Amino acid sequence: MGETALVVEDDPRMADHIVALLRAEGYSAALETDGARGLRRAAAEPFDIVVLDRMLPSLEGLDILRRLRELDIRVPVLMLSALGRTADKVEGLETGADDYLAKPFADEEFVARVRSLARRAGAQAHPEVLLVGDIEIRVKARTVHRAGKHIPTSRKEFELIRCLAEHAGHFLPRSFLLERVWNLRFDPQTNVVDVHVSRLRRKLDEGFGREALVSARGEGYKLDPECGAP
Amino acid sequence: MTPAAPVFARSWFARVATTFAMLFTVLVALTFVGVWLIAAHIVEGHARATLEADLASFSEAYAQRLLPGLREAVERRAHDPADARIVLLIGRQGETLAGNRERIPAALLHADSTPRRAGRWLGLTRPLLGGFTLAIAHDRARDDAILRNLALALAGMGAIAVLFSIAGGRVIGQTTLARVDEINATLRKVGEGDLAARAPVAANADEFAVLASGLNATLERMGALVEALKAVSDRVAHEMRTPLAHLRAGLEEARRGAPPSTAAKIGELVAETEDMISVFAALLDVATTEAAAGDPRGLRPVELDAVIEDAIELYDAVIEERGVAVAFAPRAGAALLGDRHLILRMIANILDNAIKFSPPGGRVDIATQTRGDDLLLTLRDDGRGLPEGFDAKAFDRFARASNASDAPGHGLGLALVRAIAARHGMKVALVNADPGLRVEIRARALPRPDDLRSGPHRLPDRPEG
Numbered sequence: 164m165g166e167t168a169l170v171v172e173d174d175p176r177m178a179d180h181i182v183a184l185l186r187a188e189g190y191s192a193a194l195e196t197d198g199a200r201g202l203r204r205a206a207a208e209p210f211d212i213v214v215l216d217r218m219l220p221s222l223e224g225l226d227i228l229r230r231l232r233e234l235d236i237r238v239p240v241l242m243l244s245a246l247g248r249t250a251d252k253v254e255g256l257e258t259g260a261d262d263y264l265a266k267p268f269a270d271e272e273f274v275a276r277v278r279s280l281a282r283r284a285g286a287q288a289h290p291e292v293l294l295v296g297d298i299e300i301r302v303k304a305r306t307v308h309r310a311g312k313h314i315p316t317s318r319k320e321f322e323l324i325r326c327l328a329e330h331a332g333h334f335l336p337r338s339f340l341l342e343r344v345w346n347l348r349f350d351p352q353t354n355v356v357d358v359h360v361s362r363l364r365r366k367l368d369e370g371f372g373r374e375a376l377v378s379a380r381g382e383g384y385k386l387d388p389e390c391g392a393p
Numbered sequence: 394m395t396p397a398a399p400v401f402a403r404s405w406f407a408r409v410a411t412t413f414a415m416l417f418t419v420l421v422a423l424t425f426v427g428v429w430l431i432a433a434h435i436v437e438g439h440a441r442a443t444l445e446a447d448l449a450s451f452s453e454a455y456a457q458r459l460l461p462g463l464r465e466a467v468e469r470r471a472h473d474p475a476d477a478r479i480v481l482l483i484g485r486q487g488e489t490l491a492g493n494r495e496r497i498p499a500a501l502l503h504a505d506s507t508p509r510r511a512g513r514w515l516g517l518t519r520p521l522l523g524g525f526t527l528a529i530a531h532d533r534a535r536d537d538a539i540l541r542n543l544a545l546a547l548a549g550m551g552a553i554a555v556l557f558s559i560a561g562g563r564v565i566g567q568t569t570l571a572r573v574d575e576i577n578a579t580l581r582k583v584g585e586g587d588l589a590a591r592a593p594v595a596a597n598a599d600e601f602a603v604l605a606s607g608l609n610a611t612l613e614r615m616g617a618l619v620e621a622l623k624a625v626s627d628r629v630a631h632e633m634r635t636p637l638a639h640l641r642a643g644l645e646e647a648r649r650g651a652p653p654s655t656a657a658k659i660g661e662l663v664a665e666t667e668d669m670i671s672v673f674a675a676l677l678d679v680a681t682t683e684a685a686a687g688d689p690r691g692l693r694p695v696e697l698d699a700v701i702e703d704a705i706e707l708y709d710a711v712i713e714e715r716g717v718a719v720a721f722a723p724r725a726g727a728a729l730l731g732d733r734h735l736i737l738r739m740i741a742n743i744l745d746n747a748i749k750f751s752p753p754g755g756r757v758d759i760a761t762q763t764r765g766d767d768l769l770l771t772l773r774d775d776g777r778g779l780p781e782g783f784d785a786k787a788f789d790r791f792a793r794a795s796n797a798s799d800a801p802g803h804g805l806g807l808a809l810v811r812a813i814a815a816r817h818g819m820k821v822a823l824v825n826a827d828p829g830l831r832v833e834i835r836a837r838a839l840p841r842p843d844d845l846r847s848g849p850h851r852l853p854d855r856p857e858g
Binding site for chain 2: 318
């Protein structure tokens with residue numbers, strides 16, 4: 164049996180989109196468009212993840228979350244909210260949301276966050292060694308090797324490659340990397356992520372046949388799991 | 394303005410009140426001088442009248458009983474203990490026939506019909522039939538004493554009037570200053586972003602109470618407008634986010650099913666949408682941060698030096714790529730009350746600008762220090778600086794310097810810096826440093842408590858003592 168997800172979202176266009184994204188990730192997704200019904204469903208059925216909109220008819224997302232936590236239902240919750248309301252994020256996380264995402268968002272960002280939540284809920288939260296193609300990352304020792312050759316990294320470069328490796332094969336948008344690696348909730352004017360990534364790419368890919376760090380405009384960056392192949 | 398500055402230097406009311414009191418004093422002084430002159434005139438008139446009366450009684454005594462009668466009258470008058478005067482009856486050869494003096498001051502020997510002054514004396518001589526001469530003089534010593542005392546009394550009253558006018562001016566100045574200061578303190582708080590500040594209104598409905606309640610009504614209206622504006626921006630955010638989210642979701646869906654060349658094109662469109670969303674998000678961030686100005690909720694102790702180090706770490710790859718040197722001299726070692734994310738964002742914005750406008754091989758100097766109760770952050774680049782007069786506009790939304798049109802950005806970075814500064818009650822100044830630009834940020838430091846939960850490792854360069 165696959166993983167199950169509950170989406171509580173009143174905007175039908177967004178709801179369809181989110182459900183489609185979750186299905187593409189292998190979830191069987193249920194949808195509720197009303198706050199009170201969403202709370203009843205989340206409390207009654209054992210979901211693996213709940214995606215909760217902040218503004219809903221009949222019962223607000225934050226209230227649903229509060230009630231769920233009061234009922235000791237520890238299901239991972241991803242909150243969605245309006246753009247430009249940084250204060251909402253703090254409030255959401257303090258109320259017990261596991262993650263928070265502002266609409267409009269990139270598909271890759273949403274999927275990466277869902278994947279992170281699923282991983283955190285599962286047992287394999289922090290594996291000691293990450294293997295992506297011919298890249299080997301040792302988390303405790305904080306070392307990176309490609310095809311047996313040691314790649315020196317700075318503190319943040321290590322966090323960057325680790326984050327990319329945890330989501331190997333998937334594009335990660337800049338905003339996701341900024342939050343996970345630098346703990347930033349805003350996009351600096353200069354594309355610092357691009358510059359960091361290109362510096363890391365020079366270290367990682369120079370002298371190797373196949374490019375490991377792939378970028379695509381509008382999508383972000385990914386570590387290619389096939390990079391060890393000839 | 395030093396606290397020792399005299400109230401007259403600070404208070405218009407004190408100056409006006411004192412000026413009027415001084416004018417009044419001058420008027421009183423003129424009146425006093427007039428009073429004194431009139432008094433002197435009356436006193437002298439009285440002296441002349443007694444002289445005339447004496448002369449008249451002597452003439453009468455001579456007319457009735459000739460020389461013996463006159464001598465008797467002169468002797469009696471000359472030895473009147475109640476009246477100090479000279480009375481002399483002089484014979485044909487100039488010998489004294491009667492009187493209380495051997496001689497009379499020469500100045501009194503004149504033929505005028507009216508008395509003449511000589512020193513303390515006011516006197517006259519009068520020839521009688523038969524070759525005799527009568528000389529009498531009034532002693533003015535007592536009159537002078539009376540006039541002197543009057544002058545002293547008037548001068549004393551004048552001095553008291555001057556003192557009262559100065560003291561009155563002071564009191565009026567101080568009381569009005571105290572009331573005006575209350576209103577100024579309210580305006581200052583509003584200027585620093587506390588829109589809920591109100592001036593105290595006295596119960597007696599005087600002009601200051603009217604001013605304060607007028608100000609309060611204006612602030613009330615302003616607060617309502619700000620609230621309405623915030624509601625509008627929230628509403629816009631709500632209205633725009635849905636179409637933007639739909640646009641983005643639709644583009645992503647279209648990209649998934651498209652052939653590679655179309656997918657790449659849609660990828661470009663997604664990136665454009667992303668830029669649009671980020672401008673919109675920045676604008677909303679400015680609005681919500683400005684709206685939260687003066688609100689202490691959600692603020693926690695933040696180590697400024699540590700935040701700057703994080704910002705530099707965030708930019709280290711960019712710094713390396715641009716070949717710019719960034720030097721940081723952390724000398725503050727103190728915390729401030731703030732939102733760490735916002736302060737990092739503020740520093741990232743000014744650092745971003747400094748790096749962006751630095752020539753290759755340029756240098757950015759960042760320094761922090763404590764000055765009194767304040768934390769001071771200065772960031773200086775050696776770039777092109779600001780065009781003349783732009784520093785006042787630099788913090789406005791979408792403001793772009795004429796010499797920065799080639800640089801990327803939407804002109805929202807400094808608007809956000811100002812909003813974040815207002816949120817924290819900080820002061821930001823842009824100073825042309827020739828060459829380059831110096832950004833100065835002044836914040837109120839937290840008193841340095843030892844229970845502040847921050848590891849000492851966060852401040853490696855903290856000077857001892």
